[in-house]
Amino acid sequence: TRGTPQMVHFGAYPKTVRDDDTLQVFGTVLDTAGVICSLSYRIDNAAYNPVSPLDGTCDGPSESWSLVLPGKTLGYGKHRIYIKAQSVNGDSVTDFVEIQASGTLKPTLWIDNFDDKNLVSMLPTNARWYKYHCGTDSSTLSTVFDTLAPFGANLRTEFSIVQPGDLSYEVYASTYLALDTIFMDTARPPIRGITFRYASTHSAATGSFVLEVQSNRVKDYDHFNKIIENTGGTWKTLSLSWGDFAQYGWGKPVDSLALKSINKIEFRMRHEGKGWLALDNLAFLSDSGNSVIGIKDLHSHVWNREPVYRQMYRGILFSMPETKNRASLMIYTLKGALVFRADHITPDKKSFYWDCRSSGGQRVPAGLYIARITAPGVIRESKFYIVR
Incomplete structure (x- = not known):
């Protein structure tokens, strides 16, 4: 009696995939009265693509696979990953798993x-x-x-x-x-x-x-x-x-x-x-x-816990990093608006005095600001208050 291929094991991990994740689709198909001659997969309604079994060749009654897909190839939303197994006698079986792609958040x-x-x-x-x-x-x-x-x-x-x-x-x-x-x-x-x-x-x-x-x-x-x-x-x-x-x-x-x-x-x-x-x-x-603007920087950098500024009369003195390269100082509001910028600060300057005025020369209002000091290989940030 001619057998029909059957999926005896089929799954995917993780069920929710981010762009920087990889999706692993795995399983085993069995044909008790035949030989599995091909495996293929497709995502949603796309065309089928070949899948290599774990032993490298489809030539037995049982074949297992482990397919790895980059998360960035999946757009946000639900997707179905289909696997199709074909037997030499012409029979086939198709099954699918559902996953959720979160995209780049x-x-x-x-x-x-x-x-x-x-x-x-x-x-x-x-x-x-x-x-x-x-x-x-x-x-x-x-x-x-x-x-x-x-x-x-x-x-x-x-x-x-x-x-x-x-x-x-x-x-x-x-x-x-x-x-x-x-x-x-x-x-x-x-x-x-x-x-x-x-x-x-x-x-x-x-x-x-x-x-x-x-x-x-x-x-x-x-x-x-x-x-x-x-x-x-x-x-x-x-x-x-x-x-x-x-x-x-x-x-x-x-x-x-x-x-x-x-x-x-x-x-x-x-x-x-x-x-x-x-x-x-x-x-x-x-x-x-x-x-x-700003929240990515607030979360992704290693912060220097030492104070990078001290209050002075009508201004703030920022401590500059020890580096052989030129540095930059940027002052932002909490909503990400650039208030002041100074570039090409030479390595011999151990500090930089800011008079609490914008790049256009206007006095900045009282409030909370973010200072960012950068140089090749160096990023320092800190919140500070200006009180009028």
Whole structure:
């Protein structure tokens, strides 16, 4: 009796693919009464391309494969990867797996950096941070100014969680941003994820932190969670696409989260114990539109923790790096507007005095600014205030 090829194992990893990821498609096909003579694949409705089996040649009743595809070859959205196996007797079998490609995500909309409240005005005017404690309220929420670059002001929640033995549910503390009117703006690029800096401590070894994003699109359960690492007090940057989240409770796919309908962003502190959570530089991610100027630099460079400036009468003296090359100094507003620029600063200058005037000679207003000093192999940045 002539057999028919059958897929006995077929899968893909990861299910959500970023541009800098590789997608691995793997599996095994079996024909008990024949020989597999060819393997091929296609993405969505594209043409089929050949696949080499692991042993190099299709010449047996069982063949396995492992296909590697660069994430950047997939555009944003859902895709089907089809595998077709052909037998020498003319029979064939075709199967597919579905994956989600997130594309190149970049910060396109500030949520909050706790330094310049004008940034929050990009969200609904009623957007506000709150604290919550399930059980006896012993948590605090405050905006703290950290004088060590680069953090500037940040939002800090200190918590003390006690789990009574007679409670059947878990006690937790949280800090959250409430958007009483759902955040929807069709003029902006679709929101694909979130990025932020954070630091945390928890006295319990089992203590954990969870980021939860909520939408009202799914009426029965709209909570999408991602467990985030306890950093032990070290500041870290985390960028997440919605595909990194899982729905709490009902197990629905994460794309049930309406990408533009978000009414709550919550950071939860779980399990009995004491500690704190600090947040800074939160922004939404998109795969289209313009990046928020400055936030990429704030996240991607190693910061010099030593102060790069000191206050002087009517001006600021910046310490220049020790280098054999010429350096540049740029001053930006938090929204990324270039205020002042000085190039070709010679290596013999150990400092540079700025009189707090723009390149056009006007006095700059009071506020928070970003200084950036660059030279070949050197990047230094810091936030600083000008007080009038």
